[in-house]
Amino acid sequence: MGVYEKVLEKRRTEALNILLMEIRQGDFANLDSDETVSVIARYLRDAQEGTAKNNLKILAKTIRGMADEEKLVAITFNRYASVVSALTQTEIELLGFMAREEAFDYLSHQKKFDQYFPKTDLYPVFQSLMRLGLIAFHTGVESKYTPAGNNDYGDYEASVESESWTNYETTNLFHEIMGYASLFEVEDLAQ
Numbered sequence: 001m002g003v004y005e006k007v008l009e010k011r012r013t014e015a016l017n018i019l020l021m022e023i024r025q026g027d028f029a030n031l032d033s034d035e036t037v038s039v040i041a042r043y044l045r046d047a048q049e050g051t052a053k054n055n056l057k058i059l060a061k062t063i064r065g066m067a068d069e070e071k072l073v074a075i076t077f078n079r080y081a082s083v084v085s086a087l088t089q090t091e092i093e094l095l096g097f098m099a100r101e102e103a104f105d106y107l108s109h110q111k112k113f114d115q116y117f118p119k120t121d122l123y124p125v126f127q128s129l130m131r132l133g134l135i136a137f138h139t140g141v142e143s144k145y146t147p148a149g150n151n152d153y154g155d156y157e158a159s160v161e162s163e164s165w166t167n168y169e170t171t172n173l174f175h176e177i178m179g180y181a182s183l184f185e186v187e188d189l190a191q
Helices: 001-021 033-048 051-070 074-084 090-103 107-116 121-129 172-180
Strands: 135-150 156-170
Touching: 001 033, 001 051, 033 051, 033 074, 051 074, 051 090, 051 172, 074 172, 090 107, 090 121, 090 172, 121 135, 121 156
Parallel strands: none
Antiparallel strands: 135 156
8 A cells, every 4th residue: 555545544534533423423314325425425535635634523513413403415515515624723713713702793792802812813814714605794984974053154064074894794604504513612623
């Protein structure tokens, strides 16, 4: 057996061990076997292509969550797998924090974010999560019009103050995946 085959076999074995830990806790009795086989094949393909262990753990939890809800369908799982397998460790930590703290938008929970990630510039992380459809970017302008009335010269005076804002918020896709991987805790994931 060559080096390539040994690496693939090692990845496959590790991935199956992760998946088996989740399967033992789930309910797979009433599932379509074709769908289940397709989901497991996708999971193993991601493992063999080098998907990180933490990402595989999230995928395994997603499989179990979908099975428990009797919604384990290959086309849906493939969509989730494309997203989860592409996550970096920092992105996983940020998403885990958001799920755990129920901090689903940045502006409303900025102090929590700053405390948990004190020296991290989160804007590039939020931007990278946008590429996966887990975070949406919203911007706006708030204006305040203050009438002042007429001055001594008969001119009407008023002032307008504006402030722009930007916010990052979780998307429906984030909530779908986290709904299935409900036991997802960053502390459970090995670095």
